[in-house]
Amino acid sequence: MMELITFGDTGWGDELLLSMVMTILVSTSSLAFGLLIGTIFASFKLSNSYVLKTIAEFYTTIVRGVPELLVIYLLFFGGSGAVMYMAKIFGHMGYIELSPFTIGTIAVGAISGAYSTEVIRGAILAVPKGQFEAARTLGMKKYAMSFNVIFPQVARLALPGIGNVWQVTLKDTALISVTGLVEIMRQSKIAAGSTHEPFLFYSIAIILYLFITSISYQFFNRAENKFSKGFVREGN
Amino acid sequence: MRFELMYESFFKIIQGIPLTLEVVFLSTVCGLFLAVGVALMRVSENKFLSNPAYYFIYVIRGTPLLLQLFFIYYGLAQFIFIRESFLWFFLEDPLFCGVLTLTLSTAAYSAEIIRGGMQSIAPGLIEAASSMGMSKMQRLRKIILPITIRQALPAYGNELILMVKATSLISIVTLMEITGIARTIISKTYAPVEIFIVAGSIYLLINFLITRLIKFAENKLNHGTIY
Numbered sequence: 001m002m003e004l005i006t007f008g009d010t011g012w013g014d015e016l017l018l019s020m021v022m023t024i025l026v027s028t029s030s031l032a033f034g035l036l037i038g039t040i041f042a043s044f045k046l047s048n049s050y051v052l053k054t055i056a057e058f059y060t061t062i063v064r065g066v067p068e069l070l071v072i073y074l075l076f077f078g079g080s081g082a083v084m085y086m087a088k089i090f091g092h093m094g095y096i097e098l099s100p101f102t103i104g105t106i107a108v109g110a111i112s113g114a115y116s117t118e119v120i121r122g123a124i125l126a127v128p129k130g131q132f133e134a135a136r137t138l139g140m141k142k143y144a145m146s147f148n149v150i151f152p153q154v155a156r157l158a159l160p161g162i163g164n165v166w167q168v169t170l171k172d173t174a175l176i177s178v179t180g181l182v183e184i185m186r187q188s189k190i191a192a193g194s195t196h197e198p199f200l201f202y203s204i205a206i207i208l209y210l211f212i213t214s215i216s217y218q219f220f221n222r223a224e225n226k227f228s229k230g231f232v233r234e235g236n
Numbered sequence: 237m238r239f240e241l242m243y244e245s246f247f248k249i250i251q252g253i254p255l256t257l258e259v260v261f262l263s264t265v266c267g268l269f270l271a272v273g274v275a276l277m278r279v280s281e282n283k284f285l286s287n288p289a290y291y292f293i294y295v296i297r298g299t300p301l302l303l304q305l306f307f308i309y310y311g312l313a314q315f316i317f318i319r320e321s322f323l324w325f326f327l328e329d330p331l332f333c334g335v336l337t338l339t340l341s342t343a344a345y346s347a348e349i350i351r352g353g354m355q356s357i358a359p360g361l362i363e364a365a366s367s368m369g370m371s372k373m374q375r376l377r378k379i380i381l382p383i384t385i386r387q388a389l390p391a392y393g394n395e396l397i398l399m400v401k402a403t404s405l406i407s408i409v410t411l412m413e414i415t416g417i418a419r420t421i422i423s424k425t426y427a428p429v430e431i432f433i434v435a436g437s438i439y440l441l442i443n444f445l446i447t448r449l450i451k452f453a454e455n456k457l458n459h460g461t462i463y
Contacts, residue, residue: 065439065444067400067401067402067439068404069415070404070418070435073418073419073428073432074432078429167298173300174301174302174303175300175302177302185300185306198306198310198314199314206295206307209298209299209300209303210295213297213299214298
């Protein structure tokens with residue numbers, strides 16, 4: 001049984017390790033994409049425009065209320081069509097197919113973006129009002145204020161929430177296996193199918209996921225400590 | 237937009253609602269009982285009780301639900317001694333495996349919610365109860381649990397919504413609930429947007445009703461409470 005998980009031609013060790021790298025890659029890019037969406041929609045939610053607010057509210061309500069799998073199916077079956085439709089407007093005819101990685105990143109990114117929106121919105125609201133006023137009094141322009149004064153503080157305040165979003169995002173990437181992307185879930189399914197050892201390979205997959213979650217938990221803890229240097233934490 | 241298709245598929249997709257609701261109901265009810273037990277074990281001072289609860293929560297919260305489902309449905313089926321035992325009667329049924337996976341999952345998440353609620357109880361309340369001569373069981377029943385329920389209710393409402401969403405995964409093990417039917421129609425008609433709108437609206441409606449129900453329960457329970 002042990003030779004099944006060795007590295008090399010006969011074992012699944014290298015394939016599994018590679019699939020773990022794929023899981024980490026697709027989770028990181030989804031989180032990054034989600035944070036980008038989250039920042040945009042959080043600013044929509046905090047803007048004075050009724051239209052922008054409604055759009056952002058619409059987005060977070062739908063994504064948070066509909067199963068992740070359904071969102072993935074929407075993009076898996078409809079993603080290429082949407083891109084081709086857009087390309088047509090710009091005069092590009094022909095067939096475009098998105099890779100499972102791209103579809104996965106967009107789908108999981110859109111899901112994690114809805115949660116990031118709330119985290120970032122909360123963090124922006126938690127920045128003391130005086131900081132905005134002080135920046136304005138110093139004569140800072142809107143962008144200078146955002147990037148030099150507000151954003152660094154938002155990053156610190158949002159970090160615990162982003163840690164949670166990361167854990168959820170990481171687990172959501174297992175659903176991309178239905179689109180054929182070979183990450184941990186898909187790879188362990190393939191290995192389980194061809195060796196008739198599902199128990200072994202799903203156990204390994206569990207260990208791999210626990211490994212990633214534990215490492216990233218420590219990473220976020222460290223980052224939090226680093227960012228909150230010089231701030232008194234309640235209860236510590 | 238193919239409205240006729242949306243109209244037709246609506247009547248097909250709503251046939252999946254009973255199964256979705258059945259799975260949600262069975263697993264939340266079983267999961268809640270399990271969660272109270274796990275939470276009590278987790279806060280216990282006895283290491284033999286608190287450690288298993290800790291690791292149970294750690295494993296469930298650290299792995300994807302789909303993997304847990306595959307582990308139970310395909311992984312356990314590998315062993316001949318399981319296939320030959322009475323357990324096989326249950327484990328060969330995808331519905332049972334789906335409900336079991338969701339029960340374990342919600343038990344772990346809810347246990348943490350309940351633990352949070354328990355730890356928010358002011359120590360003075362428990363001290364007052366014991367100085368009145370209440371036994372451990374009485375304190376649990378009359379002081380700790382009622383306050384915990386009130387404290388944990390908003391977070392538990394979110395957990396319920398996550399559960400409704402999570403039931404969609406059982407479609408991967410051949411069960412035809414809302415998402416399963418939606419997927420079949422999408423791959424036949426190739427109209428992902430239309431079907432997404434129909435199936436998505438049904439989920440949004442279910443989740444909206446749950447949110448209302450929880451809000452109603454919150455108001456009811458907070459009746460007469462002064463903050």
